[in-house]
Amino acid sequence: WVREASLGAGRRARLPPGEMGWPVVGAMWSFLWSFKSGKPDAFFGSFTQRFGRTGIYRAFMFSSPTILIANPEGCKRVLTDDDSFVEGWPKATVTLMGKHSFVNLPYEEHKRLRKLTAAPINGFDALTTYLGYIDRTVVSALCRWSEAGEVEFLTELRKMTFKIIVQIFMSAADDATMLALERSYTDLNYGIRAMAIDLPGFAFHKALKARKKLVSVLQGVLNERRAAAAAKEFSTSSKDMMDRLIEVEDENGRRLNNEEIIDILIMYLNAGHESSGHITMWATLFLQENPEIFAKAKAEQEEILRSIPPTQKGLDLRDFRKMKYLSQVIDETLRFVNISFVSFREATKDVSVNGYLVPKGWKVQLWSRSVHMDPEVYPEPKKFSPSRWEDYLPKPGTFLAFGLGTKLCPGNDLAKLEISVFLHHFLLGYK
């Protein structure tokens, strides 16, 4: 009531339907309960049931009055309007990713660092450079697991995708560094969407400790790099992302300090392995569970293998771009699993979205999960059906697996390539 009353009667009347829930916790219990109890759609579904299919509601979450949006037009409007909306992630996310990471940067600084870091990850040339390493890492992982008897699939996949992203960002990381980083990321991730309660027993408390470890490991690597640069011990091999971040200057000649570089690395290394590992796992399971889809995907891989000239060693990037059906399997997995189920923003001014008021200073949550599960957008949404993507170009705002606008995931093509390489080998040689 306190939050809403301060808006005044005129603005209050234009708010979307909804309720602010319990004092202090707002809708957090019901949000956490629905995910913890394996019913992730129950939370948003309860708003639709109680307040109608407006696709835009008000609630109190993560200690802030919040507008929840789950319709394609509303999501597109917010994600593409950088004047009216800035990042609005919960306190736990910003603290754990770091105040200099992309979840908290001013517009111009974000633009500059994004340009510097996105180009060397995506695009034809960059991906061609990484393909060989990805292929070798996948093949050796599959061989190792098949000899190991029983392995924990997701854990191993996360190790595999982590190895790839570490190679891209800090090429020379040794095994001990890699292991130390990877263990800490597991704890860090439990705290990222949690409430920021720094008391023993809470996920955020454990995650803060993990962040400290990550900072200390990355600080060590960074110190070594700077020392080597000072001693002019330049490596003759090509620059990795850490080198680029050390060398970049803004228009005034200012370079990034250690704190800034570490926050950017913590964010990229995390974003660059968690989701890819999960999506690879789910895509593999869906293929295994659906023999017809498996057979069709396998036939496509065999066809592509047959089409490569005998002089060509292995598949190149063009061959991966020919994998139409496999790409549909991956898109359907992204839609169906919704690993990045919600994005967070904050309104910098009063804005009208879908005819309702989003008040200045309020948080905005964009529920891509609910857009992907809306039967009016995707008929029979709970059916895993790769063929729904055949000759289908999603309208803007209807497929948000990688986001939209200036924050669109810079690793989208890299992620799809990693998943495709894995599924290629899995389909042809394993079950």
Ligand code: HEM
């Ligand atoms: C299947 C795998 C992946 C999924 C589903 C995914 C999903 C997303 C989504 C939805 C966003 C937008 C968040 C927003 O709007 O606020 C995002 C941003 C981001 N992703 Fe990914 N991502 C994946 C893989 C990757 C990889 C491989 C990398 C690194 C190379 C990466 C790095 C990032 C970064 C740095 C951002 C922040 C971009 C910015 O703020 O400008 N992601 N990702």
